[in-house]
Amino acid sequence: MLRSMLSATALAVAAVPAHAQTTEQYRQLQQRVERLEGQTKARGQGVFNPDISVILQGTAARIKQDPETYEITGFAPSGGEVGPPRRGFSLSESELVLSGNVDPYFGAKLVAALTPEDEIEVEEAFFTTLALGRGLTLKGGRFLSGIGYQNEIHQHAWDFQDAPLAYNAFLGGRLNDDGVQGRWVAPTDFLLELGAEAGRGRTFPATDPNKNGAGAWSLFGHVGGDLAGAAWRAGLSYLRVKPSERAFEDADSLGAAATQSFTGESKLWIADFVVKWRDLKLQGEYFRRRESGDLSFDDSGGSAVFGALTDSYTSTQSGWYAQAVYRFLPQWRAGYRYDRLDHGDVSNGIVDNGLGPTAADFPLLMTDHNPTRNTLMVDWSPTEFSRVRLQFAQDKSRAGVTDDQLVLQYILSLGAHGAHSF
Amino acid sequence: MAAALPALAALNIFACEPEWGALARELGGDKVTIYTAATALQDVHRIEARPSLIARARNADLMVCTGAELEVGWLPLLQSQSGNASIRPGQPGYFEASDFVELIEKPARLDRSLGDIHAAGNPHVHLDPRNVAEIAAGLGERMAKIDPKEAAHYRQRTKDFLDRWQQAVARWQKEAAPLKGLPLVVHHRNLAYLVAWLGMREVGALEPKPGLPPSTASLTELLARLKQTPAKAVVRAAYEDPRPSEWLAQRARIPAVMLPYTVGGTDKAKDLFSLYDDTLARLLAIAR
Numbered sequence: 202m203l204r205s206m207l208s209a210t211a212l213a214v215a216a217v218p219a220h221a222q223t224t225e226q227y228r229q230l231q232q233r234v235e236r237l238e239g240q241t242k243a244r245g246q247g248v249f250n251p252d253i254s255v256i257l258q259g260t261a262a263r264i265k266q267d268p269e270t271y272e273i274t275g276f277a278p279s280g281g282e283v284g285p286p287r288r289g290f291s292l293s294e295s296e297l298v299l300s301g302n303v304d305p306y307f308g309a310k311l312v313a314a315l316t317p318e319d320e321i322e323v324e325e326a327f328f329t330t331l332a333l334g335r336g337l338t339l340k341g342g343r344f345l346s347g348i349g350y351q352n353e354i355h356q357h358a359w360d361f362q363d364a365p366l367a368y369n370a371f372l373g374g375r376l377n378d379d380g381v382q383g384r385w386v387a388p389t390d391f392l393l394e395l396g397a398e399a400g401r402g403r404t405f406p407a408t409d410p411n412k413n414g415a416g417a418w419s420l421f422g423h424v425g426g427d428l429a430g431a432a433w434r435a436g437l438s439y440l441r442v443k444p445s446e447r448a449f450e451d452a453d454s455l456g457a458a459a460t461q462s463f464t465g466e467s468k469l470w471i472a473d474f475v476v477k478w479r480d481l482k483l484q485g486e487y488f489r490r491r492e493s494g495d496l497s498f499d500d501s502g503g504s505a506v507f508g509a510l511t512d513s514y515t516s517t518q519s520g521w522y523a524q525a526v527y528r529f530l531p532q533w534r535a536g537y538r539y540d541r542l543d544h545g546d547v548s549n550g551i552v553d554n555g556l557g558p559t560a561a562d563f564p565l566l567m568t569d570h571n572p573t574r575n576t577l578m579v580d581w582s583p584t585e586f587s588r589v590r591l592q593f594a595q596d597k598s599r600a601g602v603t604d605d606q607l608v609l610q611y612i613l614s615l616g617a618h619g620a621h622s623f
Numbered sequence: 624m625a626a627a628l629p630a631l632a633a634l635n636i637f638a639c640e641p642e643w644g645a646l647a648r649e650l651g652g653d654k655v656t657i658y659t660a661a662t663a664l665q666d667v668h669r670i671e672a673r674p675s676l677i678a679r680a681r682n683a684d685l686m687v688c689t690g691a692e693l694e695v696g697w698l699p700l701l702q703s704q705s706g707n708a709s710i711r712p713g714q715p716g717y718f719e720a721s722d723f724v725e726l727i728e729k730p731a732r733l734d735r736s737l738g739d740i741h742a743a744g745n746p747h748v749h750l751d752p753r754n755v756a757e758i759a760a761g762l763g764e765r766m767a768k769i770d771p772k773e774a775a776h777y778r779q780r781t782k783d784f785l786d787r788w789q790q791a792v793a794r795w796q797k798e799a800a801p802l803k804g805l806p807l808v809v810h811h812r813n814l815a816y817l818v819a820w821l822g823m824r825e826v827g828a829l830e831p832k833p834g835l836p837p838s839t840a841s842l843t844e845l846l847a848r849l850k851q852t853p854a855k856a857v858v859r860a861a862y863e864d865p866r867p868s869e870w871l872a873q874r875a876r877i878p879a880v881m882l883p884y885t886v887g888g889t890d891k892a893k894d895l896f897s898l899y900d901d902t903l904a905r906l907l908a909i910a911r
Contacts, residue, residue, distance in 0.1 A: 308703070334708035336681050386681045386706045392674035425674025432673035477671070531836040531864075584834060585696070586735060618695045622704075623673045 251301035254616035256357045258293035260286045266604040273370050274600040275544040275570040276518065277463065278449045279405040281373025285363070285596070285606045292317040293610075296324070296357065298619075306332050312355075324377065336386035346376035347384065347396045348421050348438035349486055350473035358621050360482070360526045361578055362592045362610050366540040367488040367520035370572075371469055373405035376440065378417055391426035392434065406467045406490075407442035417442045425623075431478035434623060438471040446497075454561035457503030461563065463514060465494010475623070485523035492516050496566075498551050498558055507557040512550025516566075519543045524576075532583055540574040570600040588612045634770045637679055637710070639688035639698065640667055642749040643720060643762075645886040645895050647687055649784045650763045654773050658683075663887035664862045667693060668739070668834070672700035680705035683716070685769050687762065690719030691726060691746035715769055721746055723761040724754040728815055739834025749885065750817035752792045752899060759784055791896055799903055801910045806852065808845070808877075810837075810859035810868060813884065817902070826852045829859070829867045837867040849875050856909040860884030880905055 264285050271284030286293070294317070300310040312325040327342030345353045351368065352375050364374050380400030387393035402416025403409050410416040418441045425434030448462035473486040496514035500507055524538035547567060552560050560567040574597060580590035589611050596604040634655045638644035644659035651657070658679045661667045667689075670676075680686065680701040688694055702711050709716035726744025733742055748754045763781025767774035803822040807814075810829045818825050827848060831841035849871075857868045858880045865881070872879035882902050883892035891901040 329703065331711060332708045333706065336706035338703070338706045384706065386677065386704070388682050390675075390678060390682075392678040394677075423674070426678070427673070427675045432671070432675065434674045477673070584735070584739060618692070620672065620696050620698075620700045622700060623671050623677075 251299040252617035254298045254614055254619060256296040256298070256355075257611075257613045257615070258295065258357060259291065259611055260293060260362070261290050261609045262286045262288055263607040264288050264604065265606070266599070266602060271598065271604075272565065273366065273542065273572055273598045274565060274568050275572065276370045276542065277447070277566060279370060279373035280449075281369065281375075281405060283364070283369035283374050285594075285604070286608060294322075294356075296355075298617075300617075302331065303328065306330065336388060338384045340382040340384070341380070343377065343379045344382065346378060346398055346400070346419060346440075347382060348376060348398075348419050348440055349471045350434070350436060350475055350484060351486065352376055354622060357612050357614070360484075360524065360534075360536055361538055361576055362590060362608050363576075363594075365486065365522035365524075365538070366542055366572055366574055366598065367486060367522055370518075370520055370542055371406070371488045371490050376404070376419075378403050378407075380415065380417070392424060394423040396421045402442050402444075406440075406444055406447070406469065406492075408444045408447045410443070410445060431476055432623070433474065433476045435474040436472070438469075438473070440469040440471075442467050444494075449565070451563065451565045453500055453504060453506075454559065454564075455504050455506075457500065459498060459500040459503050459562065461499075461566065462497045463492065463494060464497075465492060465514070467492045477623075480528035482526045483524070484526075485521065487519070487521040489517070489519040496549060496551060498562070500558075500562075507562075510551050510556050510558070512554055512556060514547075514549055516545065516547040518545040518547070533579065533581055535579045536577070538574075538576040538578075540572070540576070542572045544569050544571055568600050572598045574598065585618070586614050634766065634773070635682055635684045637683035637686045639686070639694050640749075641886040641888075642755075642895065642898070643687040643689070645898075646755065646759055646762060647685075647766075649895065650759060650766060650777055650780050652776070652780055654770070654776055655766070663883065663885045663892070666862050668696065670694070670697045672697040672704065676701055677704050680710060681707050683707060683710055685716050685718060685766065686710040687718045687720070689721055689746050689748065691721035691743040691748075692741045693721075693746035715765065718762060718765050720754075720758045720762075721748055723758045724748050724751075727819060728812065738830075738832030745812060745815050747813040748816055750814060750902070751820040752788065752795065753820070754816065755895065756785060756788055756792070759788065787896075791899065795899055795903055798907070802903075802906055805856075805906070805910055806854045808849070808854045808857040808871065808875075810857075810863045813860055814858065814882070821906075823906075826854045829857070829871065836864075842867060842871055846871060846874055853877075856880050858882055858906075861888035878909060880909060882906075 268284045268287060294314040297313045302308045307328045308331050309328045314322045314324045316322060323343060325344050327340050327344040330339045347353055368374055378400030380398055382396060382398040384394060384396040398419045399415035400417040407417050419439060421436060421438035423434055423436040443466050445464050446462045448460055451459055451461055453459040469490045471486055471488050475484045493515040495511050497511040499509040501509060520542035522538055522540045524536060526534055526536035528534045549567060551558055574594055576594040578590055578592040580588055582588040592608045594606040596606055636647045636655050636657045638647055638657055638659045640661050641659050641663050644657050647655060647657050660676050661670050688698060711717060728745040730740045759781060763777050766777040799821050805823040806826045807823055808827045809825055812828060812833055827845050829837040854877055856878045857872050859868045861881055861884050868879040882905055883889040883898055886892055886894060886898050889901055892898040
């Protein structure tokens with residue numbers, strides 16, 4: 202119908218000025234329309250396959266301190282893979298991404314990570330609604346949470362090889378839970394977006410509770426727009442979980458093993474901003490976490506001096522990073538990032554109420570250390586599909602120790618053209 | 624969708640590129656409000672799905688884009704993140720100009736070692752005015768479908784536009800006669816439809832492969848080739864880096880010419896008509 206109208210219009214245009222040519226032009230137009238229709242049919246074949254892409258990554262690293270001994274002193278270990286890469290050559294996770302529309306109502310995406318240890322991990326597997334409209338989208342399954350700015354960005358699209366220290370300390374690298382998410386974009390000329398998530402609490406700071414209902418709740422809001430040629434976005438996020446017996450091994454003052462575990466409530470606030478102006482990108486996030494509940498100490502597996510003790514525990518800790526990345530040539534970028542964590546206020550009832558152990562028996566939690574890190578990187582991206590990056594970091598995550606980390610990294614993407622979020 | 628609109632609201636159009644914003648203005652007149660995502664000074668391959676675009680896509684009744692993978696790096700995000708169901712691919716609220724014309728330069732081989740090639744063919748369709756006529760007919764009809772109470776208005780304006788356009792095309796073709804066979808070096812293959820329409824000859828491109836920035840090595844090689852097949856000028860779009868053109872122009876002793884490429888690319892290219900007027904004037908200055 203449209204085609205026939207179109208060819209009639211095209212005819213009308215093409216039929217100027219001489220009438221004598223009309224028959225010949227009409228014949229040509231008919232042929233053209235037939236070709237176009239053939240083209241439409243051909244396009245319909247094979248499109249039921251999902252879009253497929255594969256991300257390959259690897260590093261060659263020179264790390265001064267043994268990566269096995271990595272810790273962020275003054276902060277409870279987050280259990281994620283947060284240390285520097287292995288020394289020497291190593292393959293990073295290879296990602297397999299499948300995505301497409303299921304039907305008129307749902308879209309779906311699977312991101313599987315093939316680890317260098319020959320395991321397959323489901324990084325993301327979720328559906329999104331397509332037809333709700335009115336600015337509403339629902340998502341369900343396993344997905345990267347919408348809190349913060351960098352959390353939702355896939356690792357291969359980060360501007361540095363590793364995550365900011367604040368993400369490592371407070372989220373184990375990132376929040377990647379099983380659950381549901383609702384987002385709403387307001388009908389305004391600038392961006393106003395609100396979102397909420399309910400999740401299982403599968404990873405740090407939660408402890409994968411065995412219970413009905415949600416173990417993690419989060420809320421986030423974003424505002425953004427254009428200002429004097431720059432595009433910007435700012436956000437505020439909140440995450441609440443109730444960890445139960447979140448345990449880790451530490452060494453007491455004699456160097457013997459002691460288990461500590463936390464049970465209580467953990468609330469995290471994140472404020473974030475990102476500004477892009479021409480070839481410059483500025484980004485920063487501030488994290489503030491308050492945990493309150495009970496801390497248990499048990500050295501019966503080590504020196505067995507105190508046995509098992511439990512008392513109250515509260516901590517208010519924070520951290521932030523700021524980074525700038527500048528594209529100085531079409532294919533080249535350079536960047537600098539500053540990371541800092543604040544040990545803040547930690548009150549430990551076992552120590553304060555004189556149950557026996559002193560602060561020296563809690564070196565990880567009670568050492569008043571404010572970790573910092575300076576990172577420089579330069580990367581070369583000959584096309585959108587490949588990137589080679591050299592990164593140097595001076596990392597003071599450990600108290601009293603400076604780690605120099607030099608990493609050469611490649612990131613290649615095969616297959617469907619990905620679109621990267623702002 | 625249209626029925627849900629308040630009675631007096633104008634049709635909200637989100638145009639990906641300035642040429643489609645200008646066309647929607649011609650066909651919609653005062654019954655539409657138009658937001659254009661890219662300016663003539665931006666490379667449309669490299670637009671980002673920035674917050675302001677998500678907000679504008681949220682409120683759009685009709686999205687008018689080129690398609691053929693030109694906006695693949697950002698448009699899908701606007702469609703998914705805006706929560707606007709009516710502008711998704713396949714919906715009447717999403718109009719792809721490339722659906723209405725025959726694309727040229729369809730790659731025989733789909734292999735990224737050949738550069739950033741578009742599987743569907745060359746997407747830069749708006750610089751052949753015969754394409755613009757077909758797209759206008761399709762767009763006018765789409766606007767009538769989405770906003771049926773103003774259908775007569777859109778159809779009338781489309782007819783008026785096509786009448787004026789057809790006269791202009793006849794005039795341009797007459798004026799452009801001296802351009803036939805004019806050998807040119809282009810920056811990116813975004814002028815292919817213009818070159819084909821006017822029967823000019825593209826004898827080289829500054830980009831060694833589509834999407835790859837020119838390097839000294841590739842320019843030197845191109846310069847050597849121009850000794851065998853000389854060009855009359857090196858042309859580029861307003862948004863493209865002038866330095867590679869100037870490098871080559873100086874050494875090959877030919878003029879480097881900037882073309883508006885789309886509406887807003889030069890002060891004179893204020894709408895689709897003046898875009899073609901200015902483009903032809905700049906090309907004719909070379910042929911003289």
